[in-house]
Amino acid sequence: LSGRDDIAISPETRAKVLDAVEKLGYQPNSAAVALNKGRSGLVGFWMSLQYSRYRGQVLDVMRTLLSSTEMALAVSDVDEEFQWDRNLSRALRVSVDGIIAFDNSISLDAFARNRARLAPNTPFVSMGAFWSEALSYVGVDLRAGADQAMRHLLETRRRRIAYVAPLGSGLVDSGPRFDGYRSAMLEAGLSLDTIATQGAEVEQIKEALAERLSQGRMPDALLCMNDDIAVSASSALFLLGLWPGHDVALVGFDGIKETQHGLVPITTVRQPIEEMCALAFEFLKAQIEDPTAPPLQRLLSPQLIVRESSKP
Amino acid sequence: LSGRDDIAISPETRAKVLDAVEKLGYQPNSAAVALNKGRSGLVGFWMSLQYSRYRGQVLDVMRTLLSSTEMALAVSDVDEEFQWDRNLSRALRVSVDGIIAFDNSISLDAFARNRARLAPNTPFVSMGAFWSEALSYVGVDLRAGADQAMRHLLETRRRRIAYVAPLGSGLVDSGPRFDGYRSAMLEAGLSLDTIATQGAEVEQIKEALAERLSQGRMPDALLCMNDDIAVSASSALFLLGLWPGHDVALVGFDGIKETQHGLVPITTVRQPIEEMCALAFEFLKAQIEDPTAPPLQRLLSPQLIVRESSKP
DNA sequence: TTGTACGCGTTATCAG
DNA sequence: CTGATAACGCGTACAA
Numbered sequence: 001l002s003g004r005d006d007i008a009i010s011p012e013t014r015a016k017v018l019d020a021v022e023k024l025g026y027q028p029n030s031a032a033v034a035l036n037k038g039r040s041g042l043v044g045f046w047m048s049l050q051y052s053r054y055r056g057q058v059l060d061v062m063r064t065l066l067s068s069t070e071m072a073l074a075v076s077d078v079d080e081e082f083q084w085d086r087n088l089s090r091a092l093r094v095s096v097d098g099i100i101a102f103d104n105s106i107s108l109d110a111f112a113r114n115r116a117r118l119a120p121n122t123p124f125v126s127m128g129a130f131w132s133e134a135l136s137y138v139g140v141d142l143r144a145g146a147d148q149a150m151r152h153l154l155e156t157r158r159r160r161i162a163y164v165a166p167l168g169s170g171l172v173d174s175g176p177r178f179d180g181y182r183s184a185m186l187e188a189g190l191s192l193d194t195i196a197t198q199g200a201e202v203e204q205i206k207e208a209l210a211e212r213l214s215q216g217r218m219p220d221a222l223l224c225m226n227d228d229i230a231v232s233a234s235s236a237l238f239l240l241g242l243w244p245g246h247d248v249a250l251v252g253f254d255g256i257k258e259t260q261h262g263l264v265p266i267t268t269v270r271q272p273i274e275e276m277c278a279l280a281f282e283f284l285k286a287q288i289e290d291p292t293a294p295p296l297q298r299l300l301s302p303q304l305i306v307r308e309s310s311k312p
Numbered sequence: 313l314s315g316r317d318d319i320a321i322s323p324e325t326r327a328k329v330l331d332a333v334e335k336l337g338y339q340p341n342s343a344a345v346a347l348n349k350g351r352s353g354l355v356g357f358w359m360s361l362q363y364s365r366y367r368g369q370v371l372d373v374m375r376t377l378l379s380s381t382e383m384a385l386a387v388s389d390v391d392e393e394f395q396w397d398r399n400l401s402r403a404l405r406v407s408v409d410g411i412i413a414f415d416n417s418i419s420l421d422a423f424a425r426n427r428a429r430l431a432p433n434t435p436f437v438s439m440g441a442f443w444s445e446a447l448s449y450v451g452v453d454l455r456a457g458a459d460q461a462m463r464h465l466l467e468t469r470r471r472r473i474a475y476v477a478p479l480g481s482g483l484v485d486s487g488p489r490f491d492g493y494r495s496a497m498l499e500a501g502l503s504l505d506t507i508a509t510q511g512a513e514v515e516q517i518k519e520a521l522a523e524r525l526s527q528g529r530m531p532d533a534l535l536c537m538n539d540d541i542a543v544s545a546s547s548a549l550f551l552l553g554l555w556p557g558h559d560v561a562l563v564g565f566d567g568i569k570e571t572q573h574g575l576v577p578i579t580t581v582r583q584p585i586e587e588m589c590a591l592a593f594e595f596l597k598a599q600i601e602d603p604t605a606p607p608l609q610r611l612l613s614p615q616l617i618v619r620e621s622s623k624p
Numbered sequence: 625t626t627g628t629a630c631g632c633g634t635t636a637t638c639a640g
Numbered sequence: 641c642t643g644a645t646a647a648c649g650c651g652t653a654c655a656a
Contacts, residue, residue, distance in 0.1 A: 025429060027430060030405055031346035031407045032347050034407065056361065059361060074386045074388070077375065077385070077387060095342040095352070
């Protein structure tokens with residue numbers, strides 16, 4: 001019935017069994033299978049379902065990766081779960097063989113804090129911008145990416161460089177991207193300029209930029225916290241009569257497809273999505289094989305891709 | 313240990329047990345619990361993770377609903393799964409007590425087709441714009457909503473009414489919204505006008521509208537397939553020097569929060585999100601209690617909310 | 625108040 | 641090749 005060839009079975013019995021299966025509409029009980037095998041065949045994928053195209057593309061890659069496997073993905077939305085310590089046990093109730101936590105510091109912290117107590121041996125890999133040294137991770141060194149981007153902007157003689165991030169993201173004045181921005185600016189003797197937007201929509205970026213324009217202090221380069229913002233900024237600049245790449249340089253983060261074609265191809269700090277996902281899954285599988293093995297850790301570097309929007 | 317008060321236990325033993333739990337980091341095995349109880353405490357939530365604000369808000373409501381319960385949500389992304397018959401068994405492998413399928417006709421069809429074979433007794437409720445008469449559902453009668461919207465537009469003397477939907481959504485020339493639009497137009501002796509956009513971004517809507525404007529055939533009303541588009545259209549019209557609500561009436565679908573405030577408050581066909589989610593969950597719980605009960609079905613009506621964008 | 629045995633639905637093993 | 645049986649980890653009922 002379960003398609004093994006190392007076992008002999010008479011044609012008649014096989015037919016009888018298959019027949020019964022058909023007749024009764026038999027479906028294996030997954031809880032029983034999971035209990036017996038000690039495996040559920042499920043990978044818990046913790047991510048924020050707040051939209052960004054980058055997240056969407058990562059989920060897609062992950063799904064494609066798993067689809068060639070016997071494993072399936074169970075997505076848990078870890079948005080705004082501020083009381084994570086309470087919610088953690090609920091999230092852990094899903095019978096998964098392991099967890100991949102993507103780009104989410106809150107759930108990662110909560111898990112790291114309570115691992116010993118709640119899930120001592122649950123394979124866990126964090127993936128993306130956040131990690132804990134105590135756990136397995138595939139990190140992406142956004143700080144290094146920000147450094148690359150800033151070096152590029154400074155080398156191409158931009159001086160009034162602003163950092164753009166949405167209000168309420170917690171990234172307006174902190175995080176590896178901002179840190180890279182700040183230290184590069186200070187080192188170059190330039191003063192910081194942060195633009196906090198209401199969101200990532202063209203309209204919202206335009207509003208923020210229009211204010212700068214009217215005050216006569218439009219930057220000559222924008223380091224955008226992600227590509228969604230950079231793409232929107234590109235449109236916003238156009239609407240304000242400015243040429244992205246000419247009047248104002250534009251750099252984004254993530255490397256989503258939409259940066260390639262558009263009004264102007266946009267320079268971006270590309271995250272190694274495929275490698276990151278493949279590695280995270282590999283690490284998870286290894287942890288599942290041997291849950292007692294020491295954590296597997298790897299720091300990936302994003303790569304600056306220079307395009308029209310920041311050509312010298 | 314499991315907090316029952318109908319059973320007596322000596323303080324010493326209790327302490328000993330609790331102590332051991334602590335010391336060993338004991339956590340109940342969810343597969344075993346599920347097997348024993350015949351319940352996993354999980355609700356499978358099938359939805360497309362392609363972004364729309366409406367979907368985001370629905371997920372939020374659902375999550376809030378479940379958080380006051382002992383049940384947890386396991387989201388399955390059912391995007392672009394064209395080979396659903398193959399993927400269905402994979403999706404069904406998640407050991408859930410029941411499934412809520414939201415606004416997704418593909419997975420619904422696949423499930424309805426294979427229910428008898430793959431999951432004869434799995435509680436299943438579809439929720440939103442699609443349903444199957446053979447299964448439980450909480451439907452929303454978008455056709456009725458479209459009728460309301462069209463009646464409103466026609467009564468307020470708009471005549472050159474266009475229907476706006478994104479290319480590739482499959483909704484450009486079909487679906488209950490389009491059907492309502494078409495029959496109202498034909499009945500009124502007006503000719504159809506469909507605007508297919510590249511997406512829901514302001515830029516993309518603007519592009520489509522700019523073409524109309526330059527051809528001198530700008531409609532006097534836009535029936536937008538959803539609020540994301542309507543909100544973007546509002547900005548796009550402004551950018552083109554037109555006043556939404558004055559020069560061009562605007563009606564959206566869904567009733568997301570963002571329609572209330574903005575450049576212009578936008579008329580929308582509000583979906584009964586809270587009621588829909590609550591009812592779907594209630595139906596699912598009932599099906600879980602008694603899987604052999606006949607399907608529970610309910611058709612909800614969306615409600616037209618008239619705002620600035622379509623005032624007479 | 626405590627200990628024990630059984631059943632949940634599978635799979636794997638082992639004797640026939 | 642077939643049939644019976646143990647074990648997976650838990651909850652519950654019942655005997656001690």
